[in-house]
Amino acid sequence: MRLKLPLLIIPLYFSTTAINVAFADIQSKHTKLNFSQRALTTDANPANTALVVKKDDAHVMTGGMINGTASLEYGDLDDLFDAYNKLSGDFEASEPPPDSPTNPIEKPNLIDWDKVFEQYPDLEARIGIIKDEVVSLASLLALIATEGYGKAELGLEAPFLVSTNVYGGSILFGASYTGYSKAQGILEQIQFDAEQAKNELMRIPDFDETDGIQELDLSAGLKMLYNPQNKGIKLIVTNDSLLLVKSARISKINLSYSRAQFENDYGTLYWGIKPTFYNIGMTNVGVRIGDLEDAEAIFDDIKNGDYRYQNGFDVDFGVSFASNNYLIAGHLKNAFESDYSFPKIDRRRFNSPYVLNELDKNEHFTLERQLTLQTALFSEDHKWSFSMEVDANPIHDPMLDEFQWLNFTAGYAADTWWLPSARVGFSRNLAGSELTYLNAGLTFMKFINLDIASTLDTVEIDEQDYMRGLSISLGVQFDY
Template identity: 50%
Template sequence: MPLFSLKLLKSDFLKAVAKHNGLATVITFLSLSALSNSAWADIQPRSASQNYSQKSLSNAGNPAAAALIVARKDPHVMTGGSFEIGGGVEYGNLDELFGKIDELSLLFNPPSEGDDGAGSEAPPSLENPDKDYLWEDLFVEYPELEDRLEIIKTKVVTTASLLALITAEGYGKAELTSEASFVLHEDFFGGTLLFGMAYKGNSEAVGIFEEITFDSDYAKAQLKTIPDFDENDPIQEIDLSDGISLFYNPANKRVKMSVDNDSLLLVKATKIAQFSLSYSRNVIQSDAGDLYLGVKPIFYRVGLTHTSTRIGEITDTEDLFEDIKDADFIYQNGFDVDLGIVWAADHYQVGASVNSLFEHTYEFPDFDRRSFTSLKILSQLNDQSSYTMERQLKLEAGIFTDQRHWSLNLELDANAVEDPMHDDYQWFTLTGGYAADSWWLPSARLGFSRNLAGSKLAYVNAGVTVMKFINIDVATTLDTVTLDGSEMLRGANIRLGVQFDY
């Protein structure tokens, strides 16, 4: 059973929020999208916006690398700590997303009480689906019941195809990232002690689609009853199988088709705070190179919530994101550990790290499911009712010149993991850079990254370090998307950070 995602939000949604509630609401909304890559992967890996030395001191780096960077005392690297914020957007390749969901909502609704069908659609023809004429015209043009049946089948297929399209491409998300790391001690029992903290919050609407099983033979038998009604009969609800109904008004021969099933939008939101204390030290020294090990215990404060709305009950998709703000969060505490290892030589280094060793699971609050009858829908709701911080192995390697002025670095997530919204991420990143020693000559980096799972999107990354401590990085996708008739990049990120000594 497919799922489709809205995940936050067309550019028009952001504009609407800003217009309705002002700058304060926009800031609040963005703050709910702050992320930390050390625990969760998302739109774009932050490691792509830093060279190997810089990210080793960040909260998202290999837990073993801080002691290595402190021991090197490179003139172009500040080893006190770092702070970074950033923002980004990413879209699926689908225009007018919210409008399409609202269109489906209208289709799922039968005529309201007292509605004589005057506002309903006239039956279309196969050659001209927009032709406005009555059923009696259709009988003249297509006397066979099979033709009318084909029209109904076409409508059902169109509905299923739209849901399938939203499944594949119907999403948009926005994020704000933040993290801070501080070296507390450079020689704590022979190693380096690093404190880090980060905050993440995001929201997503997950569409759960109940498949439509259309029985043509049964529908044909039901359609045969249409000529039996006269203009004095009330509006007739004709069952066409599997929750598909045709509402026919004999008085004006107008018709409306509706779909009654358990398809719904499940709006989810998370607020996750993270505090870590990592320890790294040199364990082997030799002429060939040095081996460093690191461990990072992490404390999590996780808040989760969600609300559900059947597709037929949706009046305005964008309002769903307003509703989630008023939902009650259930907060849970968790503990996990990251491990890291780095082998460093004069002109290369390789490393590996394991994130979320214990794979702690957090539960979303329960809600009343008695209105749902589909076993498949209930199974999907069960799958969406919890979030597990899955274990992930990260591999990394770098080569560099003397004094590490020029470097080429590679990172690969060995396995895909799910974020709190159940989206898959597995990043490959290649970054080359130049690190300057002077205050006036900027350092620069250029990279490429691709999500090997989930969206499969690729990004080009570029950045500079000004005056040795100010980092500015941007990233854009190689793909474009059409939104509101305008072609734009499917994803873009900007990050600002500082690194410092004290």
Template identity: 25%
Template sequence: MKKLLVISTSLLSTAVMAAMPVNQPIGSSFTLSSAPNQRALATSLNNPAAPFLMVNEQDNDSFRFGILGPLSISAEMGDVSDLDDQIEDLEDILDNGSGATDQAKANAILDEIGNTAYIKTSISLQIPLMPIIYKTKNSGAFMLDASISAIAKGSLLADEVDASLNTETSLYAQTATDLNIGFGYSQAILKNSQGVLVGGVKANLHRISSERALAKLDDSTDVDDAISDGLSDNSVSSTGIGLDLGAIWVAEHYQAGLTLANINEPDFDSATIVANTASNNYGIGSTDSYTMEMQATIDLAVALSNKQVMLGMTYDANSVEDAVGDEYQWAAVSLSYYGDSHFLPGIRAGFRQNLAGSELSYVSGGVTLFKRLNLDLAVSLDTVEDDEGSSSPRSFYVSLGYDTAF
């Protein structure tokens, strides 16, 4: 079982082969929450009603569009602080142990490793100039959006050690890429002296390519080659359309919105693998499919005059799974300032937590330079320790983009 000594390396090499954060906000909206902010174009991608708010009619503008990006990158790992020590103890037992006591010790170690050992990376990029928003003279807003994103995850699937100290513990790799083209329309539905109710609808065409591979960890298997070959040989692509609905009530100093994403819950194919005992333990079958489940999101924002200072909050009412089976249910709050000067930076800070799945929480911050250049960074509050005792965040997120100003 000397392949266990390269679990950490195998997980990392698997996770960087491709990098679909369809369940993560992109750009400055990771910091700002999903509450639409007129001064942050990335927030127009969350609620289908939001594009209506993104064009500055006071300056007689009709268009607003992205220029480059945002390019968003994130990475996440399990709580693998003791992974190296656990692997060494396990290898010693499997190479030199015998009897029921050693079998029980090995299974205890494998059970703990199997619940924590994973690495996940993701990357997302808006196609240049996207999104493009055009607001007509009768105040309807059309939006065209296009992006490509990807996700990759490597995880250890633990299997019980038998009386002969053999096990089918395996490395499991998943990748998925999503080419997404969206078309939306939003307009004012109701206006009165108190505010305006905006409604929106958006159709998202997804072309998802999925790859999966499973490799048993034993002395006869080159894990890296087996995973690489498996991902190449087990790839499938499928197309589906997700429909989103949204509404926002906008008053002078506050706004409240509701988004229903993927109300039709489109299905996508997943690649086929040869399952074994380890994968069966985790409910991973030879064939699988991915459903974009419907998710309801509530957003609320309180703002000072001209939306320069805004407190934004977002809450997902239910959890959904991404293309590699991880659950997401975000709750977020943010505070931002955007001035009218090209020379004073806009600043923002936020906190968000995944209420499902990893349950990681993040602190985030961002700046906007020259009213157009956006840089955001987030780190998880949960940390992991290395062999020297130094700690580092279990997850980070970084985004850079350049777009037109409000």
């Protein structure tokens, strides 16, 4: 398979992954685990830690966790890399930079249109054929631009409850590592001018056999090479469209503090604060479609890429108001909005203002501020829970994809080792991909957690249907 395996395998070089990914947009972290378990993870509302500790339910382990996740997501485009490779045969390779001795990527063979034009000697017909080919190319470019992406996330998290009585509050230490990888297209539009093409083609009868190969400008970056001696014709496209592959490694350490502030007849108000230290490594590879020989091969380049590492600091705040049977909460993430940058891609091969502007956009990443609102209902014994969470605003992940999650989860938490705890959920990205996921999970023998999430949408790859998005999480929890 040309899309699935590279995106699954290559990020494994980065490291392992997280059940609650720091900025997961492939699949929401709010539907994994049950409510009490989620409250003790590295990315949870910091106010909820003290709440879970105070409740001290028999089915909750308040020691530590080690959780891992692997996630994949595809655009709705079959055989993505085949599409890139097909385009590369029509696109002209770039010239090597002035100070570069050789071009490291060989120019692919150009498409020979001799037989096609032998069947259509009339100039008007030739224009029609060229225009059809341009429309085909433009359509393929547009399709790749909107749906032609593949994305993977891998990571690991390890939260540990340090103390439950520090000035009346609880301290939770967390460490996590997340790896991201994404392949996407930056596509320069083709706007074909049939009149200009007609005027250029009308020059063909004037050429003599001794004139040598002629270059005709058909507009929109299309050039025709015409050989008067044998009437051979080749069509090439001069276009700066490119395949961009990005990768990010995010390590973070946080220490959250939470406590109950006051209590009345309706419930208890909790607050929490979570300062976080970040170490973020980022790299990218951009190759013009005209320079592609094998679209999948550039993953070898990204695997050995030169990562640019930067440190950062941010803070989360949380509040929760809860009684024995309900909860209302808010979680403000990334209050400071720290900034990070990818390494600069060599621009000397690109001339298109649009492509250059898109490259500028893809060089920067900000940990944007986001507010998440939460509500939950509990049974008297707290074994049953029903929760809803919604992000109040969309933000971007390190791959610059938008996410804003709406989540519903129902769970049953058993307090015996032989009866599994279970949960089911529903999540939808209200921005970006707008994909919908169904989620299900079990906790075995009180300490092993398994969660699986899958989209309702499918994509066909190598004539087989696969889910457009899939996430698998496995972890252990324990007391001490």
